Amino acid sequence: MTRSGVSLTLLGLALLAGCAYGAPNEDAAVDLRFGPVLSPPWLFETRGGDLVAQSSRPDTPPHLLQPAKDGRIRDISAAASRASSIVAWLTASGEGRKLQLLEVPAQGELPAPVEIASRISSNAVRVVADERGRRYVLDASLGPNPRVQVTSLGDESSPSVGKRIELDIAEIGSxxxxxxxxxxxxxxxxxxxxxxxxxxxxxxxxxxxxxxxxxxxxxxxxxxxxxxxxxxxxxxxxxxxxxxxxxxxxxxxxxxxxxxxxxxxxIPDAKGLDVARATASAWDDGRILIVLSGEDSDHFKQRIYAAASNDWGKTWEFQQISRPKVSATRAWLPDLAVSGDRVAVAWEDSRDIRAAVHLQLSRDRGRSWLDQDIQVSDERHYAMRPRIRARKDDLFIAWYAYRTDARKKADGTLVRLSWQDAFGRAQRERHQDSTDDKRLELRKTVNDYWDALQAGDLRRAYDHHDPFFRARMPFDAFAARRGQFVYHAHEIRSLEIDGNVARVHSTVNFEIPKLIVMGREQSVPRRDSPIEDVWLYVDRAWHRQYVDAISGGSAIKY
CATH class of the missing domain: 2.40.128 (Lipocalin)
Structure with a gap:
């Protein structure tokens, strides 16, 4: 079943969101299946099954586009043209899947969604726009025996929902x-x-x-x-x-x-890199700029690179643009925004262990970059999956941020920053703790951790563990595990610091007087044991990263 020939301008008679469906549940967490869907000045996200539009204007409350009771969102896409945004999504319910879309003006009330097709098999949706402001929605059934349909939405001066047309892809088997x-x-x-x-x-x-x-x-x-x-x-x-x-x-x-x-x-310099994300822009004189994150698993984690060509891809220049150049933490998932010669790149950066969104800027199409990138998310919340778009004189940056260090529930964040303010912020110096000071503090903290265990002060030792572990494991559970050990002495053998990650080699003298294994009482006599710990510099202090002895996993990825 399809609907066609509906004028979008007529839909302004029906008001959306708070009026049509009530207010969204702001306590619900975002659905992490979908990255932030950004189309300035709006961020589209699913919260507890609700489809919600969030504006960059602080005085504009979130709008509920579709309540969870209407079905489960399967895919969502958006694109901006000159004066509005188009968002389209697929919903699955007991009646099958349906395709809906909404034209979102930069200001004013939102109209009601338009149902384009129902009882369809599509599992993917894409919204594209051309340089003249004409918009198209593609919905597709991916996999074997694929099908692709296109709905034309006209341009902003004459918006209308055209007929949903199936494309000829006869030669494509999957x-x-x-x-x-x-x-x-x-x-x-x-x-x-x-x-x-x-x-x-x-x-x-x-x-x-x-x-x-x-x-x-x-x-x-x-x-x-x-x-x-x-x-x-x-x-x-x-x-x-x-x-x-x-x-x-x-x-x-x-x-x-x-x-x-x-x-x-x-791209020669990208050969051998495991690229997590890449995004590109091009100019009419032959220059192409690709921003990517890639890693060489034998040598370093994900880093942000810029690959540039001035001859339509025949030759390439390649440089790292994430700072500092450490190998122990990752910088990844970049997104690119371009306005004329100005370029902005946003990415997720774990240099401070608790990931944050960072921004790097160029005034000359990525030929040169600022000496210092800037952090745009706050330091208190783990921020991830950034998206960035340029519109007129502004940058719009969206990301997800976990509510606590337990990293179980996240919210969407959308900020608006002028190009001028962004370049201005980059000129301010960022506080950097000296390596010598950090080394002295690390030695002091490691000694205090083992001193606490020797004294049986499990609370003090617990407080030295990383905040992500403590957010997931309460003190009582920690004490029950550690209480079996009796520590007698320790000695630090070496300290190696790479950015905000340190490896500490120690020798620890301990015993386990009583241990129940499979119902039988056993013991471990007093002995020396070599220990290798990872310590993380988080919130201006060193914390021991807790690593599960069985799985080798921890509560934080960086």
């Missing part, structure tokens, strides 16, 4: 990944599919507004597998950035459309 761009009166669809021997990225072209196929399927790239694809537009031509694996080696590539052909380039 789809694993899907993305699309619209430019120069064409919709370009990128899909990945696999055979027994290889995976391929294919491009299909459709004329607008008819959405008729324009030529055969084009082979864009081949690999053993593709992990993600990210589309871009370069000089009004389509392109796609992708993560590949070939002969067991991971890497990052880019394919660009020139004339009627596709040119495929690997």
């Amino acid at each position: 789809i694993a990944l899907l993305s699309a761009v619209v430019t120069e009166q064409r919709l370009y669809l990128f899909v990945t599919s696999s055979t027994d021997t290889q995976a391929v990225i294919s491009a299909l072209t459709y004329r607008l507004p008819s959405l008729e196929r324009d030529g055969p399927v084009k082979l864009v790239s081949e690999a053993d597998r593709f992990v993600f694809i990210e589309p871009l537009v370069h000089s009004k031509k389509p392109g796609v950035v992708y993560k590949y694996q070939r002969d067991g080696t991971l890497g990052l590539g880019i394919a660009l459309h020139h004339g009627r052909e596709w040119q495929d380039f690997a």
Whole structure:
């Protein structure tokens, strides 16, 4: 069942959110299945099953777009054009799946959602917009026997919901990944599919507004597998950035459309890196900027890099832009915003152990970067999965933040920051504790921890553990585990500090007078034992990272 030909402007007669459905449940946590869906000035998220729109304006309360009782959100996508945003989502209920969308103005009341189709099999939705402000919603059934449909929404001067049209993808037997761009009166669809021997990225072209196929399927790239694809537009031509694996080696590539052909380039310095996320932008003179996070698991964790080309991908410059250059903590999941020559990159950074959102800036298309990036989230909450968009003279940055160090429930945050304020904040010095001071404090704290255990002061020892562990394990449970040990002496053998992570090697003399194993009483005689601990510098103090002896897991990832 589909609905078509509905004018979006008529929907202004029906008010949304608080009026139509009541206020959202603000105590409910966000659903972490979906990253923050940002389309300035709105952040879209699911809370306790409710679909909610949050504005960057502090005087605007959250709007309830769809209550949880109407079904489970399966996928959500949004895109901004010049004066409004389009958000589309798939809902699953007892009556099957349905596709809905909403045009969200920059200001004023929100209209009611529009149901585009119901009782459909789609499991993915994408919203795309072109340089003229025309918007399109794609819904697709990924997997074997795929189907892709497109609904045209017109442009902002004449918004309307057009007919939902199924695209001709007859040659495509299955789809694993899907993305699309619209430019120069064409919709370009990128899909990945696999055979027994290889995976391929294919491009299909459709004329607008008819959405008729324009030529055969084009082979864009081949690999053993593709992990993600990210589309871009370069000089009004389509392109796609992708993560590949070939002969067991991971890497990052880019394919660009020139004339009627596709040119495929690997980025040399990204070969061998495990890339977690990449995003790109291009200018009309041949410059391409890709921001990515990647790691070499044998040497360092995820770091933020900028790869730039001035000749449409033939040659590349590659540099790390996350600071400082430590290997013990990760900086990852970058997102990119561009306004003219100005570039902003936001990412999740664990240099201070409790992850925060950091921002790096460039005035010259990423040719040079500021000496110091800035932290935009607060230090008290673990912040993650940032998204950033530029609109006029402002930057909009969204992320999720856990309510406590137990990291069980999170909320969405959306901030608005002018370019001028962002560059101004970057000029302020950030306090840095000297390595010598941290080393002295570390030795003092480690000694106090073992002194507390020797004295039987379990409360003092417990307080030296990392706050993430303490948020999950109460003192009584900790004391029950540690109470079996009797400590007699300790000696620090070495200290190694990398940023805010330290490895401490000690020798500890202990015994276990009584131990019940499988119903039998046993004991461990007094002995010396080598100990290797990890200590984390959190909240301007050192804390012992608690590591489970059986699983090797801990309460924090960095």
